[in-house]
Amino acid sequence: xxxxxxxGKIMVRRCLVTLRPFRLFVLGxxxxxxxxxxTSLGGQLSARRPGDSPFTIRTEVLGGPESRGVLRxxxxxxxxxxxxxxxxxxxxxxxxxxxAAGHGRLAxxxxxxxxxxxxxxxxxAQNVSDIAAKVDQILRHSLVLHSKVSEGRRDQCxxxxxxxxxxxxxxxxxxxxxxxxxxxxxxFGVDGTECxxxxxxxxxxxxxxxxxxxxxxxAQMAPKPLPKVQAVxxxxxxxxxxxxxxxxxxxxxxxxxxxxxxxxWALAAQRLARKLGSVxxxxxxxxxxxxxxxxxxxxxxxxxxxxxxxxxxMVQWADILATLxxxxxGLRITVSLKELQSNLGVPPGRGNCPLTxxxxxxxxxxxxxxxxxxxxxMGLSFKKYRCRIRVIDTFGTEPAYNHEEYATLxxxxxxxxxxxxxxxQFMTMFPHTPDNSFMGFVSEELNETxxxxxxxxxxxxxxxxxxxxxxxWKGKEKFLGILNKYMEIHGTVYYESQRPPEVPAxxxxxxxxxxxxxxxLLRKAKLFIGFGFPYExxxxxxxxxxxxxxxxxxxxxxxxxxxxxxxxxKPTSREVFSQHPYAENFIGKPHVWTVDYNNSEEFxxxxxxxxxxxVDPYLPYEYTCEGMLERIHAYIQHQDFCAASRxxxxxxxxxxxxxxxxxxxxHLEWAQNASLAPGAWPPAQSxxxxxxxxxxxxxxxxxxxxxxxxxxxxxxxNSQDAFQKLQVPCDSTESEMNHLYxxxxxxxxxxxxxxxxxxxxxxxxxxxxxRLCPCRDFRKGQVALCRDCL
Numbered sequence: 001x002x003x004x005x006x007x008g009k010i011m012v013r014r015c016l017v018t019l020r021p022f023r024l025f026v027l028g029x030x031x032x033x034x035x036x037x038x039t040s041l042g043g044q045l046s047a048r049r050p051g052d053s054p055f056t057i058r059t060e061v062l063g064g065p066e067s068r069g070v071l072r073x074x075x076x077x078x079x080x081x082x083x084x085x086x087x088x089x090x091x092x093x094x095x096x097x098x099x100a101a102g103h104g105r106l107a108x109x110x111x112x113x114x115x116x117x118x119x120x121x122x123x124x125a126q127n128v129s130d131i132a133a134k135v136d137q138i139l140r141h142s143l144v145l146h147s148k149v150s151e152g153r154r155d156q157c158x159x160x161x162x163x164x165x166x167x168x169x170x171x172x173x174x175x176x177x178x179x180x181x182x183x184x185x186x187x188f189g190v191d192g193t194e195c196x197x198x199x200x201x202x203x204x205x206x207x208x209x210x211x212x213x214x215x216x217x218x219a220q221m222a223p224k225p226l227p228k229v230q231a232v233x234x235x236x237x238x239x240x241x242x243x244x245x246x247x248x249x250x251x252x253x254x255x256x257x258x259x260x261x262x263x264x265w266a267l268a269a270q271r272l273a274r275k276l277g278s279v280x281x282x283x284x285x286x287x288x289x290x291x292x293x294x295x296x297x298x299x300x301x302x303x304x305x306x307x308x309x310x311x312x313x314m315v316q317w318a319d320i321l322a323t324l325x326x327x328x329x330g331l332r333i334t335v336s337l338k339e340l341q342s343n344l345g346v347p348p349g350r351g352n353c354p355l356t357x358x359x360x361x362x363x364x365x366x367x368x369x370x371x372x373x374x375x376x377x378m379g380l381s382f383k384k385y386r387c388r389i390r391v392i393d394t395f396g397t398e399p400a401y402n403h404e405e406y407a408t409l410x411x412x413x414x415x416x417x418x419x420x421x422x423x424x425q426f427m428t429m430f431p432h433t434p435d436n437s438f439m440g441f442v443s444e445e446l447n448e449t450x451x452x453x454x455x456x457x458x459x460x461x462x463x464x465x466x467x468x469x470x471x472x473w474k475g476k477e478k479f480l481g482i483l484n485k486y487m488e489i490h491g492t493v494y495y496e497s498q499r500p501p502e503v504p505a506x507x508x509x510x511x512x513x514x515x516x517x518x519x520x521l522l523r524k525a526k527l528f529i530g531f532g533f534p535y536e537x538x539x540x541x542x543x544x545x546x547x548x549x550x551x552x553x554x555x556x557x558x559x560x561x562x563x564x565x566x567x568x569x570k571p572t573s574r575e576v577f578s579q580h581p582y583a584e585n586f587i588g589k590p591h592v593w594t595v596d597y598n599n600s601e602e603f604x605x606x607x608x609x610x611x612x613x614x615v616d617p618y619l620p621y622e623y624t625c626e627g628m629l630e631r632i633h634a635y636i637q638h639q640d641f642c643a644a645s646r647x648x649x650x651x652x653x654x655x656x657x658x659x660x661x662x663x664x665x666x667h668l669e670w671a672q673n674a675s676l677a678p679g680a681w682p683p684a685q686s687x688x689x690x691x692x693x694x695x696x697x698x699x700x701x702x703x704x705x706x707x708x709x710x711x712x713x714x715x716x717x718n719s720q721d722a723f724q725k726l727q728v729p730c731d732s733t734e735s736e737m738n739h740l741y742x743x744x745x746x747x748x749x750x751x752x753x754x755x756x757x758x759x760x761x762x763x764x765x766x767x768x769x770x771r772l773c774p775c776r777d778f779r780k781g782q783v784a785l786c787r788d789c790l
Contacts, residue, residue: 291370
């Protein structure tokens with residue numbers, strides 16, 4: 001049983017009365033001021049470098065004027081608190097006799113406890129004063145220590161004159177003037193002292209030599225590479241759908257597409273696994289950053305997904321994600337700048353400093369928007385790791401536009417070029433630019449039963465127009481009038497409430513259809529007709545795969561950046577001779593008809609001929625799930641742009657080329673007794689070298705011989721010996737930067753070699769030059785790969 005002393009209750013009550021609100025206020029202000037100053041001091045003393053303990057105090061900062069000022073203010077305030085508490089205690093004791101006269105006996109009862117409490121307060125004040133004295137002692141000791149350290153390192157913290165680090169002194173000067181321009185420098189420990197500049201420039205960046213008095217153990221211990229893991233094909237895509245996220249209409253569209261094609265991806269993985277057999281495939285850690293979907297880039301696509309906007313980019317990105325995942329690689333997907341910064345290890349600040357850790361990804365797939373974002377936030381790490389980047393680039397980037405200095409000097413600079421990447425790092429939607437890598441996408445593949453059903457269900461007089469936006473139909477009344485004489489015309493033009501006036505009344509407009517319903521419409525139609533725009537989209541391949549004939553217009557003159565607003569500013573000089581050049585050149589009749597729409601008779605004759613033509617559903621192998629898996633597998637396993645690139649050999653010191661003149665004396669071939677070039681991919685034995693006619697680009701010269709231009713073979717041809725083997729009379733040989741070299745100029749009989757490897761280019765021509773062109777064979781249905789590339 002617990003008993004309570006009534007006097008005890010009275011004592012507690014009276015103690016509480018004694019500590020009146022004003023006194024509590026004074027004590028509270030003092031306590032919280034102490035906490036605030038300790039917090040401020042902690043912030044001053046703990047400007048840590050990455051890897052320091054949270055409690056580490058750096059002597060370099062401790063001696064700084066701001067820290068000394070904080071310590072002094074803290075000491076002065078603690079002394080002031082002690083004096084005020086002492087005065088409060090005296091005031092309390094002095095007021096007790098007056099209260100005792102008014103309250104009689106109670107004053108005697110409560111005085112001893114009250115006096116004891118005041119004594120305790122005075123003791124606390126004395127302890128606080130002692131702490132102030134000790135802090136001041138620590139301050140004085142630290143100042144002496146810092147002075148000695150500074151004296152000892154003064155000579156060691158001067159910018160060294162080391163020829164191996166020619167930029168060191170200049171970078172130190174820059175740091176003196178600008179180190180406060182970005183908080184990231186303070187994050188890495190820069191505090192305005194010479195030592196901190198040199199530590200940063202030698203250990204975080206690499207402009208200065210390591211300081212001999214620094215502990216080099218951590219700097220020398222590079223992270224151990226993770227053990228290699230074999231990639232295993234995946235058939236269940238549920239985890240990929242989770243990785244893709246949600247919240248944007250574009251992501252919802254991509255997830256629906258991936259889910260719909262799951263069975264085809266699984267079957268394609270089984271087929272490719274059987275084809276590759278026991279070939280070891282390294283599992284790569286891959287970051288996919290879809291820059292055009294970030295809010296910072298505007299994300300103009302997501303709001304238009306349900307309003308007839310372009311879907312080609314989202315189709316391709318969905319298939320890229322599925323390909324990388326099915327191939328068995330580790331995948332991280334980001335669609336926001338914040339996610340990108342977190343995954344890369346971007347330090348806080350404005351993006352001038354390197355990453356806080358080694359890049360954890362073997363490959364990064366992104367687009368031009370993402371490329372720009374990475375450059376802005378990775379600092380020097382962008383230059384270090386850009387060889388791991390693959391840029392999804394629909395229309396391609398030619399070498400003349402990619403090389404910053406050359407583009408600036410020769411008028412090729414655009415808003416999208418000048419990245420100084422290996423041109424093969426740019427990956428296109430169609431194989432129109434052999435200087436780049438062909439990424440592609442997939443179309444749904446039909447089995448034999450589905451193909452027979454489609455052939456039996458086709459309407460011989462039904463046409464579907466390629467164009468979901470009303471603006472595409474504007475001014476096309478003449479073509480539609482001719483077509484309407486022979487066929488029932490269907491459209492899929494988006495509208496909200498009223499029928500678009502650009503669509504004639506005789507057209508049956510279904511509005512914007514979901515992809516499965518659009519596929520069903522194509523399976524019934526005989527003709528899929530384009531009106532010149534959009535360029536090079538996936539829809540014509542889908543129509544051909546569903547048994548339609550694709551009719552498109554021929555452009556005369558061809559469209560390019562010189563005469564068409566759509567191509568202006570794009571980093572390519574490519575001339576487009578039709579709405580869909582791939583369909584025209586790689587598929588052709590009877591599936592694809594390209595005619596002059598300005599010639600009404602030719603247009604009408606084509607309609608009549610198409611109605612009499614019977615075609616089966618057709619899909620090129622490179623646009624099947626298996627074809628895309630095969631192609632991207634080969635890229636990942638063989639393309640390595642981080643290996644040190646060899647300089648283009650000069651004429652005077654180039655080794656003899658391993659070529660022999662072909663029996664018909666028209667071109668060079670790889671000699672059978674020549675050793676294979678180690679590490680070369682595609683394998684060098686597939687190379688064939690031709691001297692193009694004047695004014696002919698290597699892209700076209702190789703196609704003329706049923707081959708593909710292969711820019712990675714240019715270094716083998718970049719020698720005077722190659723011209724001699726082709727019996728080209730070179731009176732002089734010069735080495736210069738020009739995207740048309742190596743080449744032969746007929747007037748003057750001059751031979752020119754390439755000085756800059758990044759400018760080796762299949763594209764480009766001049767009537768002045770006969771270009772020396774490296775060509776190769778290719779696999780049937782897979783133009784990106786040579787016959788021995790797998």
